[in-house]
Amino acid sequence: MLDFTYVNPTKILFGAGSIGRLGAEIPANARVLITYGGGSAERNGTLAEVEAGLAGRFLSRFGGIEPNPTSETLMRAVEQARREQIDFLVAVGGGSVTDGTKFIAAAIPFDGEPWDILARQAPVTQAIPLAAVVTLPATGSESNAFAVISRAETHDKLAFSSPLLYPRVAVLDPACTFSLPPRQIANGIVDAFVHVIEQYLTYPVEAPLQDRLAESILLTLIEVGPKTLANPTALAPRATLVWSATLALNGLIAAGVPQDWATHMIGHELTALYGLDHGRTLAIILPALLEERRTAKHDKLVQYGRRVWGLSGPDEAVIDQAIAQTRAFFESLGVATRLSAVGLGGETPDQVARRLTDHGLTALGERQDIDPDRVAAILRRAL
């Protein structure tokens, strides 16, 4: 096991009616900006419920945060928040809204050009406190310190983090997610699954507990993912999906083990260049990356195949099958696993490799040995 520091200060309010418990967690005199996305939170009543729970405080709204939230949009929220002297943010939405709200939280008090937080990794020394009301289980952003922000003008999609950006409170009411379209649920299952893989499928470091915890989340997603897609208003599988997505990226399973994240880094470029849904980029890249990296990841691939997919037989056959089962799982959720299936062709590998070079992301993976040529090779396997 590697040495680590781990803390996660987010308070989770989980279950039916948990929105009603949010008010008690936010100062009575707070000036609150409620952030949200395309309007589904408005239409399905979640926004009104949040506002009712915060009654008595100065409340303001900022809607229209898009999937892959852009600094262009978010800076308008920053201006509004500064004008209204906002001192607490409540994100109502999925990972895009929560990520975007983290950027807003860091940008409000930032001295300088806030895009530098992404482009130059300028340190975040202050942030407005935030809470997250989750309407889409996927990213775990409601209980971590990470955010991924895009810049429309330049087609950039970059990540940042700061311990100041853990939401103080996360509200997880599974019933709030019942009205989501199947495509978004499927994307969320893939996203959570790949989050676990990025922290698990690297190389062994004698960390059997972390391995089993990661496998627990994978096995659970494989079990409940299809169930919750088939029965979108059944509470038990949806509740388990929601909690699985949070635990997939709240820092716990990362503590003490190597991490990969190449699939995500490559995926961000695919989204920025071609507008693909985040979850869909992961489903395309991961199986190809596992094929390209089967030697470097040999031991963990075998363990993954045996324990998660219940495979037996010689190691190499287990690896073949494990990758095939991973691909089949994504496809079974209705998520394509080939670039060709989303209309992308032979020019894509080199385009993505160039963009990673432009962003200085030239040494990806758990051993920092995935250079842009290797990225192109991965993407050629994904054609």
Next chain:
Amino acid sequence: MLDFTYVNPTKILFGAGSIGRLGAEIPANARVLITYGGGSAERNGTLAEVEAGLAGRFLSRFGGIEPNPTSETLMRAVEQARREQIDFLVAVGGGSVTDGTKFIAAAIPFDGEPWDILARQAPVTQAIPLAAVVTLPATGSESNAFAVISRAETHDKLAFSSPLLYPRVAVLDPACTFSLPPRQIANGIVDAFVHVIEQYLTYPVEAPLQDRLAESILLTLIEVGPKTLANPTALAPRATLVWSATLALNGLIAAGVPQDWATHMIGHELTALYGLDHGRTLAIILPALLEERRTAKHDKLVQYGRRVWGLSGPDEAVIDQAIAQTRAFFESLGVATRLSAVGLGGETPDQVARRLTDHGLTALGERQDIDPDRVAAILRRAL
């Protein structure tokens, strides 16, 4: 899954040299009381290392906190801390020292008789902040809000908790535990194992993720427990034991599921009456409790047998074997599982049942249906 609230604000510093990282987490002007037990922390240099890391602050020591810490001893620390205007506590030890330090933290600012915090469950409205340097992996106290305190005068052993009592920081350096005697390591393995069982082996609530997380810790303890006993200075298995013991009782696996705790409640009385080690009481009670409760716990006993012990066959045979394997596991660690093995006889069941009645603990277990007669029946099975 049941609704829940979950937060754990303790910052974990894990690994070699983590004591050296403690100083950065404690205010530079803090007035610190360092609490410890029988002196092993003094002899093996851990105490000196902690003090070196906190240099520049007012530092004071209070040693001699005993296993099953008593309010009589702890109140002397409270007096010292009040006299010295202590505003930060650092516990260096195992669960007894950390639990005792939580009592000290709550008692220092307490207005009234501090024992009422245990005897009358008087609410804790203030507490001095504390950190925990773990020298014995077992109780998880370094990252939870619970404490169990005894009163020598009356042979009471009672529990309390408050969210104010989460240690701010927990230092977990596995090498600090290398010099422990095998008996204490074995007790710690049993304690952590039974902590998981108390939160897992109840009745199903469609919480497959929580079940798998709990099973992960059980499987890992079964794997590394014997290894770390056989090789007390091998880092990897010890590190995994230490992290397993923390995760066994940091609130995570309890989130969203029923909890039992009857084994612990009965065990506390055995310790208070006869002075048995805490871990040893659990090893005696648990197999007997599982036998007595095999109908109420039927479904989870079958799942436990199949998934944790890899058993197959008809349900009732799986349950028989699961209980037998649990007993055999404890015995393999050198921990007896019968009252007779520790010199206790036929009068014990009724004595313990009476004490629970005296303490108002007359409705134990996940369904609150274990009354004192049932406790006596459990203990007769443990003779």
